[in-house]
Amino acid sequence: MAYTVIDDPSVYFQTKIYTDGDATTDDTTSQTFNGNSDLQPDLMWFKSRNVTGNHGWMDTSRGKEGGTSFRTLFINGLAERTSSSGYDLTSMNSDGFSYGRPNQLDWAHDTPAQNVVWAWKINGGTTTSVSASGSGATQVLASTHQANTTAGISIITYTGTGATATITHGLGGVPDVLLFKERSTDNNWYMYHSANTAAPETDYMTFDTTAATTDFNIWNDTAPTSTVCSLSNSGVHGDTETFVCYAFRSIQGYSKFGSYTGNGNVDGTFVYTGFSPAWVMVKRTDSGNNWHMHDNKRVPYNSNNKTLYANLTNTEGTEDFDMLSNGFKLRESGGGYNASGGTYIYMAFAESPLVTSKGVPTTAR
Secondary structure, three states, X not given: OXXXXXXXXXXXXXXXXXXXXXXXXXXXXXXXXOOOOXXXXXXXXXXXXXXXXXXXXXXXXXXXXOOOOEEEEEOOOOOOEEOOOOOOEEEEEOOEEEEOOOOOOOOOOOOOEEEEEEEEOOOOOOOEEEOOEOOHHHOXXXXXXXXXXXOOEEEEEXXXXXXXXXXXXXXXXXXXXXXXXXXXXXXXXXEEEOOOOOOHHHEEXXXXXXXXXXXXXXXXXXXXXXXXXXXXXXXXXXOOOEEEEEEEOOEOOOEEEEEEEOOOOOOOOEEEOOEEEEEEEEEEOOOOOOEEEEEOOOOOOOOOOEEEEOOOOOOOEEOOEEEOOOEEEEOOOOOOOOOOOOEEEEEEEEEEEOEOOOOOEOOOO
């Protein structure tokens, strides 16, 4: 068996940094990705680096609502909103995207804004519909999913009933991460992570807060399977409320969703991923702290010392972090990354696998 089935991760994931104009000026324009391969995105996550403002999540499953702009979800728990026609993200192109002035993203600024977007390719907006079936705790809700089993990612949309049930994810394997957001009302983002605790099906993280792991039966205390995941709480299953779930599973040489324990030293813990990372997010689980994100575009060398926070509207911070040919290494001794004995979860996507299917090794930065 080949080490990886994805020799070029830029087929499925890329980061783009760009600068837009004054927010008061109609500067509708397009950006092109610069990876090894073209990427037509299906999921995009935007954040300004130098202007305080919300994160914006757009995807081709939820799509647009009238006009020309995509529906947006925000990291601070707001319900889904639609920008005025021609504002924010207006199209996902064959190798990039087009956008207008900030509207719902609220990046008000008088000088050019430095922005970053993380983008994933899934299935070109093509979805599969699942009909409701069964009853009781094992009933399957009606839903749609857009899945890419090669890259281990899917988007599921559904309407809750309030009763314990399951939804089909389409990943073709057991999910490692499930990230839920209620679309129709204000509510937190809820995450299942397979490395969260010894029994992750009994716990959850709130993606938009600093909170530590919470023990609660939001997943009906039932681990996800290769076909479905279980729901039993209104935060992910409220009656008549609409939801989206972003689902991921680890793909060797391309993505990894795991955990590590800190050592409290600036010569910090090394975490093996099996690839040179393009993007890493870290969260402490046994204590409150931010969700820290690094990528290989904002700082393409080590120390990769620019961080953004998934739970905050803040501008970029500075914290030391190394991206290596086969994983990442902590260069901070503080609680956010590397407290002695602290427990952490992470999500990581590759720039290049450690070894390609043809046996070609990657090189250190």
